[in-house]
Amino acid sequence: MLEIKNLHxxxxxxxxxILKGVNLxxxxxxxxxxxxxxGSGKSTLSYVLSGRDGYTVTxxxxxxxxxxxxxxxxxxxxxxGLFLAFQYPVEIPxxxxxxxxxxxxxxxxxxxxxEEMSAGEFLKVIREQAKTLKIDADMLKRPVNVGFSGGExxxxxxxxMAMLEPKMCILDETDSGLDVDAMKLVxxxxxxxxxxxxxFLVITHYQRLLDHIKPDVVHIMADGRIVKTGGPELAxxxxxxGYADILAEVL
Amino acid sequence: xVALDKAETDVRDGVDRETVEAVNAMAGKxxxxxxxxxxxxxxxxxxxxxIVRLISEKNGEPEWMTDWRLQAYRRWLQxxxxxxxxxxxxEIDYQxxxxxxxxxxxxxxPKSLDEVDPKLLATYxxxxxxxxxxMILAGVDGAEAAPAEGRRVAVDAxxxxxxxxxxxxxxxxxxxxxxxxxxxAIREYPDLVKKYLGSVVPASDNYFAxxxxxxxxxxxxxxxxxGVRCPMELSTYFxxxxxxxxxxxxxxxxxxxxxxxxxxxxxxxxxxxxAQLHAAVVEIVIMEDAEVxxxxxxxxxxxxxxxxxxxxxxxxxxxxxxxxxSKVMWTQVETGSAITWKYPSCILxxxxxxxxxxxxxxxxxxxxxxxxxxxxxxxxxxxxxxVSKGISAGKAQNTYRGLVSVHPKAKNSRNYTQCDSLLIGDxxxxxxxxxxxxxxxxxxxxxxxxxxxxDDDQLFYCRSRGMDEEEAVALVVNGFCxxxxxxxxxEFAMEAQSxxxxxxxxxxx
Numbered sequence: 001m002l003e004i005k006n007l008h009x010x011x012x013x014x015x016x017x018i019l020k021g022v023n024l025x026x027x028x029x030x031x032x033x034x035x036x037x038x039g040s041g042k043s044t045l046s047y048v049l050s051g052r053d054g055y056t057v058t059x060x061x062x063x064x065x066x067x068x069x070x071x072x073x074x075x076x077x078x079x080x081g082l083f084l085a086f087q088y089p090v091e092i093p094x095x096x097x098x099x100x101x102x103x104x105x106x107x108x109x110x111x112x113x114x115e116e117m118s119a120g121e122f123l124k125v126i127r128e129q130a131k132t133l134k135i136d137a138d139m140l141k142r143p144v145n146v147g148f149s150g151g152e153x154x155x156x157x158x159x160x161m162a163m164l165e166p167k168m169c170i171l172d173e174t175d176s177g178l179d180v181d182a183m184k185l186v187x188x189x190x191x192x193x194x195x196x197x198x199x200f201l202v203i204t205h206y207q208r209l210l211d212h213i214k215p216d217v218v219h220i221m222a223d224g225r226i227v228k229t230g231g232p233e234l235a236x237x238x239x240x241x242g243y244a245d246i247l248a249e250v251l
Numbered sequence: 252x253v254a255l256d257k258a259e260t261d262v263r264d265g266v267d268r269e270t271v272e273a274v275n276a277m278a279g280k281x282x283x284x285x286x287x288x289x290x291x292x293x294x295x296x297x298x299x300x301x302i303v304r305l306i307s308e309k310n311g312e313p314e315w316m317t318d319w320r321l322q323a324y325r326r327w328l329q330x331x332x333x334x335x336x337x338x339x340x341x342e343i344d345y346q347x348x349x350x351x352x353x354x355x356x357x358x359x360x361p362k363s364l365d366e367v368d369p370k371l372l373a374t375y376x377x378x379x380x381x382x383x384x385x386m387i388l389a390g391v392d393g394a395e396a397a398p399a400e401g402r403r404v405a406v407d408a409x410x411x412x413x414x415x416x417x418x419x420x421x422x423x424x425x426x427x428x429x430x431x432x433x434x435x436a437i438r439e440y441p442d443l444v445k446k447y448l449g450s451v452v453p454a455s456d457n458y459f460a461x462x463x464x465x466x467x468x469x470x471x472x473x474x475x476x477x478g479v480r481c482p483m484e485l486s487t488y489f490x491x492x493x494x495x496x497x498x499x500x501x502x503x504x505x506x507x508x509x510x511x512x513x514x515x516x517x518x519x520x521x522x523x524x525x526a527q528l529h530a531a532v533v534e535i536v537i538m539e540d541a542e543v544x545x546x547x548x549x550x551x552x553x554x555x556x557x558x559x560x561x562x563x564x565x566x567x568x569x570x571x572x573x574x575x576x577s578k579v580m581w582t583q584v585e586t587g588s589a590i591t592w593k594y595p596s597c598i599l600x601x602x603x604x605x606x607x608x609x610x611x612x613x614x615x616x617x618x619x620x621x622x623x624x625x626x627x628x629x630x631x632x633x634x635x636x637x638v639s640k641g642i643s644a645g646k647a648q649n650t651y652r653g654l655v656s657v658h659p660k661a662k663n664s665r666n667y668t669q670c671d672s673l674l675i676g677d678x679x680x681x682x683x684x685x686x687x688x689x690x691x692x693x694x695x696x697x698x699x700x701x702x703x704x705x706d707d708d709q710l711f712y713c714r715s716r717g718m719d720e721e722e723a724v725a726l727v728v729n730g731f732c733x734x735x736x737x738x739x740x741x742e743f744a745m746e747a748q749s750x751x752x753x754x755x756x757x758x759x760x
Contacts, residue, residue: 094730
């Protein structure tokens, strides 16, 4: 599914190197987690994969089902099946949440040469999905993320994910700023979307999210590289002992 | 505001999608940039008393009207072109313009559709005017009896300087509503015209209004009698077609006690390398408890990316709320014109009268807009509200200029002004010039202003969900304009949304 090889990235405006040779393969249908201390490059990885401006790739590749992502516009990556749930979802005043989503769904369908979703069908699907995430009709009509609580914003990201039906989902610190109940709700939403054909890359600081979204593989990222890979037990080790031991061991 | 959002979202949902489709369909083109090859009858170039007399004679006007025009012309000669606006354009040679142009095929009324110049019909079709209305506009006998498809909007089309036809005239007449070209009204209702023409915008008001008073050749006349709610929306399409021709239309709307009318105005022009002059005057008289909504979607040709050609749009629009509790609402979407100089104003003369001004002004490439409103509070308890959304892109300059003036007798009056500017790119400018005068101590005036840039994070967020850059900009900008778009009648709102998208094409990336 996703194959990242020797990815080197620096900031566009400064000479600061952030990713120093990331290698990572996420197989179809698997859930991988990336943990790591602040400043290790986790969020940068998610931004570079989804095509945000401000970064220069100096070496390496990132392929989604064999297609080179790094050469594509952000919207083409989305149409190819990549989705990033933002750590800080962006507010768009005046644009209804539903309008935003329908525009996005149909833009992707158009890019893939598919038929647009009719208004009726869209409404039916979004209502079902919203119910699972406990998103009420009012939230669907409000402007995108404007005045949303932290929990509402993250639930809204998962709703977008559900509607856009991506095959590769990246969750960038989706648990940050959530209380336990809100996190559970988000995790349930994600779990409902797990399927054989869909892969996840869950970026988080804490083990607790992984109690709810059980990963198949856990990676530890430090100083711009994946430094250790293991099973779910690796996340528990981090939780109990912090990063210091692992980092001392590998560096 | 939140309450409004809730109420409106269901309806508006489909509209945004249409915007996006429209952008894609029209990829970078000025939609109305075609020219119709129709034989045109011109008056000689230039301006003189003889030309003024000729226009008056062509319209078969009575002597008082000719004298009125001549007085205006003589006054105009003594005036200087205003230079206080933040607009830069080459000197206009007023002698190098045609002041009267008329499609030749309109000289005699056709008896059937076959006799109508097919090019004129094609023009209406391109303007999106329904077929039945096209027939009526072309003056085909019996067309009014044919069943109308879809929407029911009475249309008056002004082609170059001449009104070429008005639809639903008979049906409106049954309700007592008069909707006809002003040239006809001068002949058929001289008393009404004489009483109200120039009573809101005097012939000596300003340079461009005075010029208009001398040379206006046509426009629309609307009279809504006491207690009548106009049974349909009234609409005028203005189009400049002929080359080197100024368009000077004059609109006069009179709303008697307790009446209501919603009036729409749309404007287009073909692409030309040479700038064209447009100086219109709109006067609205509103009596006790009457209400007028006046909406404009102005899409005159804006000139090309280097600033060649385009319409110079100098417009004087004013509503006089003469009666107590009268109400006027101006809504404008200004996307076209190389130069826009326009300040639709409200004179709140009656006690408890209300004025509202909702505006979207978009300037892209080399366009310059200096636009805003004047709220003149004269009566007690008068209220006004201004919501202005200015969008600048390319190398454009966009100025909001607004006056709120509360006179000593206008006790307990209130004004709220919200003035937001949005910048796209780093070579354009947004300017806000509010003038506030309050001459009593029981009134309250609020002014809020913001300036922001289209945010890279917003664009990336949209794109990461699959929208391309232009779709993303259109979505964000339409969101920025939402409060004003909501003030427009539904059909215009859709047209306006796609216009917003189209006029910003090429503004990013």
